[in-house]
Amino acid sequence: MTLNELLLRLRDLSRNGLAAPLLLLMIVGMMVVPMAPAALDLMFTTNITLAIAILLSVIYVMRPLDFNSFPTVLLFATLLRLALNVASTRVVLLHGHQGTHAAGRVIEAFGEFVVGGNYAVGLIVFVILTIVNFMVVTKGAERVSEVSARFVLDALPGRQMAIDADLNAGILTRDEAKARREEVRSEADFYGSMDGASKFVRGDAIAGILILFINVIGGLLIGTLQHGLGFGEAAKLYTLLAIGDGLVAQVPALLLSTSVAVLVTRMSRQADMSTQVMSQLFNQPRVLAVTAGVLGLVGLIPGMPNLAFLLLAVVCGGAAWMLVRRARAAAAAPVEAPPAPQPPAELSWEDVPGEDVLGLEVGYRLIPMVDTRQGGELMARIKGVRKKLTQELGFLIPPVHIRDNLQLQPAAYRLLVHGVPVAEGVVHPDRELALNPGRVFGAVEGIATKDPAFGLDAVWIEKGAREHAQSMGYTVVDCPTVVATHLSHVVKTHAHELLGHDEAQALLTQLGKQAPKLVEDLVPKLLPLSVFVKVLQNLLAERVPIRNLRVIAEALAEAGARSQDPVVLSGLVRVALGRQIVQEINGLEPELPVLTLSPQLEQVLQDSLKSGGAVIEPGLAERMHRSLSEQTRRQETLGQAAVLLVPPALRPLLARFTRQTIPGLHVLAYDEVPDSKRLRMVGAIS
Structure with a gap:
């Protein structure tokens, strides 16, 4: 075997990852x-x-x-x-x-x-x-x-x-x-x-x-x-x-x-050692001239090795003279006119920064949690959250862009939607979060806090106390799970902001593979794309998944000839999705406990709508809100869903009234409840 063949064989071993094991053997x-x-x-x-x-x-x-x-x-x-x-x-x-x-x-x-x-x-x-x-x-x-x-x-x-x-x-x-x-x-x-x-x-x-x-x-x-x-x-x-x-x-x-x-x-600079030494040590004529003078004086002393010292003195003096001559020649050379300054480049649309749809900013102590090379698990958890919510909500959840932000506290994080912060929290990477589900059998030692996603009472405990906390009735989760759960809650809350025209068009393209005639007649012949997008956003804002897109499209195709109002169309689509909506609330239970409006209150709200008012009088709104909150809290304590059953005309108004302040309350219209579901009235709002 020739030397060239041996080198080629060694290179192949190195590429295959066998060089290090063979060397150890x-x-x-x-x-x-x-x-x-x-x-x-x-x-x-x-x-x-x-x-x-x-x-x-x-x-x-x-x-x-x-x-x-x-x-x-x-x-x-x-x-x-x-x-x-x-x-x-x-x-x-x-x-x-x-x-x-x-x-x-x-x-x-x-x-x-x-x-x-x-x-x-x-x-x-x-x-x-x-x-x-x-x-x-x-x-x-x-x-x-x-x-x-x-x-x-x-x-x-x-x-x-x-x-x-x-x-x-x-x-x-x-x-x-x-x-x-x-x-x-x-x-x-x-x-x-x-x-x-x-x-x-x-x-x-x-x-x-x-x-x-x-x-x-x-x-x-x-x-x-x-x-x-x-x-x-x-x-x-x-x-x-x-x-x-x-x-x-x-x-x-x-x-x-x-x-x-x-x-x-x-030094961590872009130069090899020879270049650095030559440019810094032997490129100074003054240093070489003084060195030549000292060597010359030593060489003239009797008894010293005169030849060696004088020879080195001549070498150093000659090098200093050459450097001085080169510097003078460079100074005497004609100076080229500096190039004319270039005018600043004009701004273009490429200079306008785009905001990420979903963003996560973390403090520097949380960087190992998102770095997979350091064993970080948050990226995998976020991928799992996106996959679960995509299947649950019915459209592709956009990627989450993660970056570090040194303006945050070291252990803090911030969630952003379209570049705007919507939620934040603080976690302890060296601890675990023990959540109080409502009934525990004692207290655990740690840092008292609130769950950033749902506001539950919680305690940051040492990792070694996990089994003890679970035996006391606490639910214990690690830091990546806390952040991923908070992200999931934010995505569900702001799902209607994540769906745009491109996402809606992608949904229509997917539906067109199954029902091409339906899509062809719906958009843009019957409804413009903007109205279709607004209907989907209204459904998502009211926590109604859009995964049953064919039913939604058929309902819009039937109602599109009568109205182009997204609010009216959303109500008609909700009727078509009534079985899905009710099943999301209380599953396959044959009976649905509901709250209703008293006849007097219902009449007042109906008259307000007929007179063109889209808001509720402040004093009445405060009393209604207090009563709805109490009834919702009572239903949740009993482990039942809180459902307010109202006439179809009042449903959009009351849904918008309670959406942010009473998130546990579901507002349904009469015609949204399927005939197979029995109703049981548990209270009246007066």
Whole structure:
């Protein structure tokens, strides 16, 4: 197999996700399976090559974040080197008595050539390398990583606020702000990982020292006791092998430590290290001129290495002269006239921002709850709410656009419809909400509050107290469920605002696949689309689902020739949907408890309508509202639905009167109740 084929095979393994598992298996295999000296030579050379490649990658990378896989690469390189230490130790102790060549040519070369075959010199060189690696490079890189991680995490909220401020000021687009936030989070994750990765290098340096002494002591014992070597011969042989093995490991370890130090001391700017150093250190003629003068004076002192100092003085002076000459030439060059300022671009319709139909804004403490990468469950809950309400209401609920808002409290959220806030709440991500359904058997410890969706009494409890609260009769839900339930309640309340012309046309298109003639005759021949939309909105505003669209369309087709008034048409559609409306209220129960108006009150309201009045006199309205509220509360206490049965002409007026203030009351016309349902009068409003 050629080198090109080997590289292609490695690239295929990397794409298939097999490179990392195979590397781990290879590392484990080197620790367990004995390796031949030739294989050790190849792996030691590969280890040194890998360390050099990592160091060069760190030097030439433009920003530290561009090499965000460095902590993982450092871990694998450290594990590979430790596995090689274990494999080489086995070979040295098993075959070291045969000579320095028994452990491979690489270890022999480092033991014989690098330190001249003198184990005392080799030991000193190894100790110096270890001290430099452990005390200087590794310790400094570890401290810089720790401080950088702390500063980045402390500055995270402020940087996110700055991004939001630029977004609100129009300096950044929404996509640019999203990319900036992602970069800030990635930088925090990177420096946090580097803080932990530096511990690998420190532990590796300590392990190198221990392995060296274990190899020397183990070699002396094995050489003298098992192979009959003299103490001096065994000491020289095994010490050289142990030092060669240690130097083979310490050289790439020093390179990796340097890589860590270079990466964490880099500034997060778009430039490689060579460019930064050359532009900031060797691009100042004054610095080079003063350096040349100092070197020249030192070179003139008798007894000093005059040639070396004077030669470097000439080099620095020549570089300073060239930089000054280049600066003068640039200053003398004709200055091009600056381009004429471009007039500001004219505003267009693209500059008009569009508002999201449904929006959710969260404080920064709730960001993990909506981030699926951090295990957030709210996105899945919202998707489930949209699917359930789409099937329940009969039209497609628009997507919910979620964004963070640092102007909110850290644990607060806000729900918006067409960009306008309609509801808000505060949750505790580290707690759960225990709801009081009306009957509990004791109190639980926590933060007393109200359910943001329905206003029930509730308590924010610790997560460990969930079972205790349930045993006391409370209903316990987590934070994503609280927000999702509140969103569901808001969508049901404002469903009529979410349905527009496009949604209505999509409903007609779907119905046209089943009843093409009905749709063709209805819109726009009989009714304009705007009237059809208004009828659907009226139904949704009165909590009537529009999923039975065929019945709605047939009712409109029958009544459209007599009236174009959306209120009248809505009343006729409600009659056609009477069975569905009543079933939504009390299911399949054969009897429907109802409230009615007293004859005197009914006559007063009828006279008010005949005289052209569409409002109720304030004093009468207050007394009616009080009586309706009391009757509704009494029905809800009995576990029954509160239904007000009125003449068809009065139903729109009374439905609008009670829609917002008494949401538990259902206002029905006489002709909306199917004949199969028995009525039982439970009260009269007088």
